[in-house]
Amino acid sequence: MSGWKRSKSAVGFCLAILMVVGLTGFEMAVAGTGGVFIDNGTIQLGVWNEGHLNVPGGPPSLQGTTAVGLRYLPTGAESTAPGCLCEGWGVGDALTNRSGYANEDSCPQTVKDLVVESFTSTPSTATSVVKVVVEGADIFRVTHAYFPSPLTPYLYQVDVTIENISGAPTEVLYRRVMDWDIEPTHFNEFVTINAYAAGDLYRTDTNGFNCSDPFTFTSYQPGPVTDAGPDDHGALFDFNFGLLGPGESKTFTTFYGAAGTTADIVAALMAVNAEIYSLGKPNNGGVPNNNQNTFAFAFKGVGAPPAFHTPKTGEVIIFEDGGRRTHFMTTYQDEYGNDHITDVELRMTKGTIGGGTLTPSTTPPDEVILHYNTDDNLITMQETYLGVTKSRGQCLPGQYKMLRGKLLNLNCLKTNVVAAENTLKVQWVVKARKAFKGTKNLYLWVKDEIGATDGYNLSGTWYSGE
Structure with a gap:
């Protein structure tokens, strides 16, 4: 040639x-x-x-x-x-x-x-x-x-x-x-x-x-x-x-x-x-x-469907709502199959998110981001508390370990991931601390293997008391 x-x-x-x-x-x-x-x-x-x-x-x-x-x-x-x-x-x-x-x-x-x-x-x-x-x-x-x-x-x-x-x-x-x-x-x-x-x-x-x-x-x-x-x-x-x-x-x-x-x-x-x-x-x-x-x-404009798609977030189902121990069942979907999903998040914040980023404010709102990476089968936890953002560690789903923060503790042992067809579900098990009491907005986020994402989507609210 x-x-x-x-x-x-x-x-x-x-x-x-x-x-x-x-x-x-x-x-x-x-x-x-x-x-x-x-x-x-x-x-x-x-x-x-x-x-x-x-x-x-x-x-x-x-x-x-x-x-x-x-x-x-x-x-x-x-x-x-x-x-x-x-x-x-x-x-x-x-x-x-x-x-x-x-x-x-x-x-x-x-x-x-x-x-x-x-x-x-x-x-x-x-x-x-x-x-x-x-x-x-x-x-x-x-x-x-x-x-x-x-x-x-x-x-x-x-x-x-x-x-x-x-x-x-x-x-x-x-x-x-x-x-x-x-x-x-x-x-x-x-x-x-x-x-x-x-x-x-x-x-x-x-x-x-x-x-x-x-x-x-x-x-x-x-x-x-x-x-x-x-x-x-x-x-x-x-x-x-x-x-x-x-x-x-x-x-x-x-x-x-x-x-x-x-x-x-x-x-x-x-x-x-x-x-x-x-x-x-x-x-x-x-x-x-x-x-x-x-x-x-x-x-x-040549009669074919779009070559690329964006994965979608689904619903959040909350168990034991109203207490400090809470289970969140979160759903993420990709029409090409769950194996195309690489990263998912549950973001709990006292602020609001628009266009994938937090709305500007003098001090960032208190929030927790729970992140799961499918390639490494790894959970990470990040907190922003009193304007300071810190990592709170990482673990595997089902691992005998607790990720502890100022706002939230994540129970890794009870947290699990289930994948079937085009859906990935993560059940996060957490315990809110007193500093995180009140109403939080819950946002879901998902990314696929080519980096496609539809941003953060408001999927509900969560109230935790004393």
């Missing part, structure tokens, strides 16, 4: 253009031949007039690449431009087998049957509008509008609209394909693709060297894959959006982005409700490096 990416003909042509017009003129986007560099301070993209990526003539990346595809500015790492400029898109009509595409290095032609109608840009946005014209006949108008996601600094949003401008019905095929080359270990990365077919998606593959023409295809490794590699590979997504009558259009959204860790980019994809996605990660001695810049490409 690696031999596919060594063709430099298109790269040389691009560099020749740079030598003639100069960098400044190039970045101002000469219609049909130029491109621009845009960024939001975290993510940088090189966008051609035709809407594909990998524009030469930028600053050197972490490993010295001067073409800009998708770049993470905090580290300078590039992800699609090293080696070959193999990234692009294509659209076709399955009823007539006519198509148009753009891809600098992976196709017989860099741009085929596309006519740029307009290209506009600012330092942070770019909008490409092209027509697909085959043998003089107009078929589609395709718009790619790039702008920073309003929900996260780690993603660029791309709104894509495909309009049927022919005089007959069309069956719309769309492809987006990229060769992941994740610095600092480009040509040797790990790739994740979360699905093979879902909604309008009918095929995925790790062969990022495929042409952008949706009527061509060579498989390397079909999706879904999780951390496939290390290898020199990428991601391909093929969609069939069905029939469009004359004048009708289809709009969906794509995302390009990166973050300093895998957890951060996954959280960003969750924030935008991504449905289909690929991740590219550096190689760390033969295993994926989840703590270094991780890159992502994703889709939304």
Whole structure:
């Protein structure tokens, strides 16, 4: 596979253009031949007039690449431009087998049957509008509008609209394909693709060297894959959006982005409700490096369910209520199964919590946090008393041990954990001390293995007396 990416003909042509017009003129986007560099301070993209990526003539990346595809500015790492400029898109009509595409290095032609109608840009946005014209006949108008996601600094949003401008019905095929080359270990990365077919998606593959023409295809490794590699590979997504009558259009959204860790980019994809996605990660001695810049490409509005979910908290059942000895039965759920849950909490506080954090106050309210980690099968207890937060120790469920605090004692021996199907239940057995008398708010919290959480949820109140 690696031999596919060594063709430099298109790269040389691009560099020749740079030598003639100069960098400044190039970045101002000469219609049909130029491109621009845009960024939001975290993510940088090189966008051609035709809407594909990998524009030469930028600053050197972490490993010295001067073409800009998708770049993470905090580290300078590039992800699609090293080696070959193999990234692009294509659209076709399955009823007539006519198509148009753009891809600098992976196709017989860099741009085929596309006519740029307009290209506009600012330092942070770019909008490409092209027509697909085959043998003089107009078929589609395709718009790619790039702008920073309003929900996260780690993603660029791309709104894509495909309009049927022919005089007959069309069956719309769309492809987006990229060769992941994740610095600092480009040509040797790990790739994740979360699905093979879902909604309008009918095929995925790790062969990022495929042409952008949706009527061509060579498989390397079909999706879904999780951390496939290390290898020199990428991601391909093929969609069939069905029939469009004359004048009708289809709009969906794509995302390009990166973050300093895998957890951060996954959280960003969750924030935008991504449905289909690929991740590219550096190689760390033969295993994926989840703590270094991780890159992502994703889709939304393509008829698939959200790729990520958040675990949920359930109810609190209180036994022996009204006394100082109390049993709390707490429930936590994950639709993928209880084995996806990594951490749960019962938080008892004399304050209130909004958006996952305590409301500001001069002195933090008295509170106790009981935490259980499933990986280590470990309970920890933390108290905040008179404005001072301290750990009160740790134990195993069922261990002959008492965790003692100023506000509360936890009986580890009587505390137990039960897991079944998609539910985890923890029965906490505690004894309140006099300093904690009065009414407390009870909040539950849960986190899964990818770090997803829906925050603290008020699940009841508890009164303890003298």
